[in-house]
Amino acid sequence: MKIINQILLFIVCIANQLVAQNTQNIHGKIMSVSNIPIEGVTVVIEKTDYYDITNANGDFTISNVNAGDYKLVVSHIGFNSKTIDMSVTKGNSITLKPIYLKEAYSELQEVVISGSILSKTPNAAKSGIKALDLPQSVAIISQQTLETQQINSLTDILKNVNGLYIKGTTGGYQEELASRGYSLGSNNTFKNGVRYFNGMTVETSGLESVEILKGSAAILFGNVEAGGILNLITKKPRFDFGGKLDVTFGSFNLVKPTFDVYGSLNDSKTAAFRLDGSYASADSFRKYVSSETYYFNPSLFFKLSNKTTLLLESDYTNDYRTPDFGAGIINYQIVDLPRDQFVGVKWGYFDAEQVSVTATLNHQLSYNWNVTYINSFRHYNTDMFTNGRPNSGGAAVQEDGTWQRNLQRRDYVDNYNLNQLDFKGLFKTGKVKHQFLVGADLENYKTKDTRYNSLTTANNNGQAYYDEINIFNPDYNNFRNDIPNVDKNRLTSTPVSRFGIYVQDLIAINRYLKVLAGVRYSYQDTKSDIYTYSNQSTSITNLYDDALTPRFGVIIQPTNHISIFGSYANSFETNTGLDIDGNTLKPSLIDQFEVGIKNELFNNKLFLNVTGYIINNSNLAQPYLGNGNTDSNIKELAGSTKSQGIEVDFTAYPLFGMRLMAGYSFNEMKYTKSNTYVVGSLLRYNPKHTANLSANYTFESGTLKGLNIGFVSTYFGERFAGRSFRITTPNDDRQLIPLSDYFQLDGTLAYHFNNKFAIKGKLANITNALNYNVHDDNSLNPIASRNYSVTLSYKF
The missing domain is CATH 2.60.40.1120 (Carboxypeptidase-like, regulatory domain)
Incomplete structure (x- = not known):
């Protein structure tokens, strides 16, 4: 010491x-x-x-x-x-x-802003550190981008961020994210800093901005994957009165009205409100597929005193749609089917609901110190009843296209509560400045997962399937359309308690040199209670995990507009199963190294950032193969993976009213040690190359004043789906499914007049590119064909 x-x-x-x-x-x-x-x-x-x-x-x-x-x-x-x-x-x-x-x-009308991107402060950073001072890659998608690009989904948002991508859309009812080779599930998805269950589509009309912190965020949020986090920021109350009404019409019978109204609740302007929401009804480019979505986002802001504020927010989404797992894979080969061909049951449904209520209390202790307390409750539930996935559960699609469809039903409930306390401030020791954060969070989950029996010879009059169709020539008129009763199979209750305490300090040694250092201790208690209805038996297991996750970074700033950084961070991943002694398996620890440079050039007219990283999971859990063991629940920390890559971000404002954004990423994630998979083989779903380029121009004067034109283009590289070959399985017939690369182009056009009215139009997938999102070999979802939307807007 x-x-x-x-x-x-x-x-x-x-x-x-x-x-x-x-x-x-x-x-x-x-x-x-x-x-x-x-x-x-x-x-x-x-x-x-x-x-x-x-x-x-x-x-x-x-x-x-x-x-x-x-x-x-x-x-x-x-x-x-x-x-x-x-x-x-x-x-x-x-x-x-x-x-x-x-x-x-x-x-406050729509204008092109050329403000400092790197000087923005991501809310997800918790301590108020601006992007220029963070030793990691940061992307912030502003409300201006959301509006000018007429964004309507997470997929649209990610077209502006390299290295963060949609890896799958299982069933067509969700958008599964990944970054740097790591899946970003519900643990890594946040709304206003609170974990958001991303098993359903995200409604974007209520978003004010989107933050992406790439790399490790474990010190702030505990058990998160190493690739990064996504934080969705909703619209906040305002003290000036105003609002906007939109109505959108588009391809596939899309109708979507939205509203947004805000203002002060009293003359002294100590209380304000905001209420926004939307309704959307649409069919699909796929036959017999439709959706209906309701969304409401009310919020209140109270100035309780000169030093204390309270923000109350609620967020509600109900999404009802037709599940669509596709059926275009035979023997790990994608077969040529019409893009609109649907071969699921026409009565199938996926009914998802998510509601959250969050209170954020902020108190200014002194000029440089404040404390923030967050209490949030979230409820999520789904009811899904539809056909089983093709090529799963013994229901393989045959060479001639014959498929014996079975059924699947599942009810899922997730109740989540967060209590978080952050104490942060500024102080000096001599000439050294500190931006200090200490905090603690307590999270509780209570989940109930009810699975139902599929059809078998015993419960379905001797027929172990629902019906038989041919995917090459589906006879829609003779599809079976009755909805049979299926009995409950098992109920899995999983209460999880997670506690963390963390401390972090950004130390400005002088104008040129800063150090960010911190550590988190996390403890997690997971209980699994499985009740089987057929024999009324219960199986209970408990897992206890804890881990220390440090973070250290050095930032060198030769000028106020250039930041060179290097960092190390550690995160952990909980594991299921037991070790050879019958003890619960310890977490896998993941080391991440990152270096980069952030530049603001030409008086904030150009931003150029370059980041390189290496992520090592040196103790990946894999099945134990010793002593002739065949129990897949007995595991050892015997595997390793390595993810490495480079990311380049570019934003420029070459002319007044014009903005250019571009990016490129390279990622390669391989098994470097394994007793199950081929060493050196690539992990699935991860494209080696992604790129994006967008441009937007607003006419600020002349006869075309108020006209805005733009385009968004993306490149998605080759990757693999299917199932990785297992070297430990004799005569293993698993195969990877290569997915080709593709380029997609969207165009936007908008005209604003009288500072109140606007008409907007968007043409998506202009070239009608065809490609797929694939999960394993049992959910193949084509990307949407060429489509349009037109929006009429009124501001008041």
Whole structure:
């Protein structure tokens, strides 16, 4: 410990030589006229490269300013800018009086913003650290992008982010995410910082922005996959009165009205509200497939005192649609079927509902310190009854196209509660600045998974299937359409308790060198209670896991617009099964190394970021093969995988009113050690190459003023589905299914007039590209064919 302290002291001494001795710091706070702190305000010393961005408490600090007379320029979207004259004298740091900005209501129309991307503060970072200071890759999709690209799904959102992709759409009722080779399930998907169950489609009309933190986030959120997290930010209350009404019509009989209204609840502007929602009804490019979705997102904001605020949010989605597992794979080969051909039962349904209620209490303890408490409850349930998946449960599609369809039914309930307390602030030790976070979270899950019997000879009059069809020539008129009764098979109840405590510090040793360090302790208790209805038996197991997950990063900033970083982070993955001694299997620990550079160039007109990473899972759980064991529940930490890649992000504003975004990613994930799979073989679903390019231009003057045109293009590289060959299985016939690469192009057009009315149009998949999302070999879903939508909009 003494040696470490000496090293740190030496680093501080050397680093301080880089800074002039006659420099001072400028502290301040930016507030709205309603006395609410404003986050994300840009504070610049005119004609210099000195600047800062306010944190969630409205605070900013500009360090190491030489003595002299300056103009301080304060600006933020939706507010009138302000310029302040000030003098800095030798040896005297300055703490300014609060600076108040007035909301510019007339300026809140759709404009092209060229503000600093890297100076934004991701909410998911918890501690108010701006993107430039985070030693990891960060992407923030703004509301402007959501609107100009007329985004309607997660798939649309991810067209703006390289390296984060849809790996499958099992049944057509969900969008399964992955990043850097790792699946991003419900543990890695958040809405307003609270875990969101992503087993259903996400309604995007209520989103204000989307944050993606790539790489490890385990120190902040505990048991998350190594690839990154997705945080969906919903629309928040506003004190000015206004709103918008939209109605969208489109291909496949799409009808979708949306509404959004907000305003103050009292004259003193201490309480505000927002209510937005939508309804959507649509068919599909697939025959007999349809959907209906209801969405509501109410929220309230209360200024309880000058130092205390309370935000109440609720989010409700009900999605009812036809499950569609496709049936176009025979012997691990994709067969040529018409794109619109549906071979599921026409009466099948997937009925999903998710509702959450969240309270966020924020209290300003002092000028530099605040505490945030979050309490959230989420309920999710699904009822699915449809045909079984092709090529599963013995229902393989034969060479001639014959398929004996069986049935599947499942009820699933997930109740989730989060209590989270974060204490964060700024302080100094000598000349070293600290942005400090300490927090704790307690999560409780209660899930109930009810499975039903499929049809067998014993319960279906001697016939072990529902009916028989031919996928090459489905006779829709003679499809069996009755809905038989099926009995419950088993109920699995899984209560999970998870506790974590974490501490993190961003240490600014001087203007050029910062260190981010922290650690988290997580404890998880998982109980599984399986009740079998046929013999009324119960099986109970308990798993107890705990892990320490450290994080360390170094950030070098030669200027205020360039950040070079390197980081190490560790995360863990819980495992099911037992070891050879009958004990519960320990978690797999995953090491992640990341380096990169973030650049803001040409006065925030161009942003170029490059990131490289290596992720090693050196103790992957695999079946134990010793002593002739055949029990797949007995495992050992005997496998290893390695994911490595590079990501490039580019954003530019070459002309006033124009924005260009582009990106490229390369990822390769392989087995580096395995007693089950071929060493060196690739893991499934992960494209080696992805790329994106989009452009958008708004005419700001002349006869075409108010016209906006744009396009979004994406490239999705080759990858594999199917089933990986097992070297331990004699005569194993499992095969991978190669999926070809494809390019997709969307175009958008919008015209705004009188600052109130707008008409928008979108043509998606202009080239009518055909490709597939495939899970194993039992859910093959073609991407949507060429389609259009038209939206009429009114703002008030």
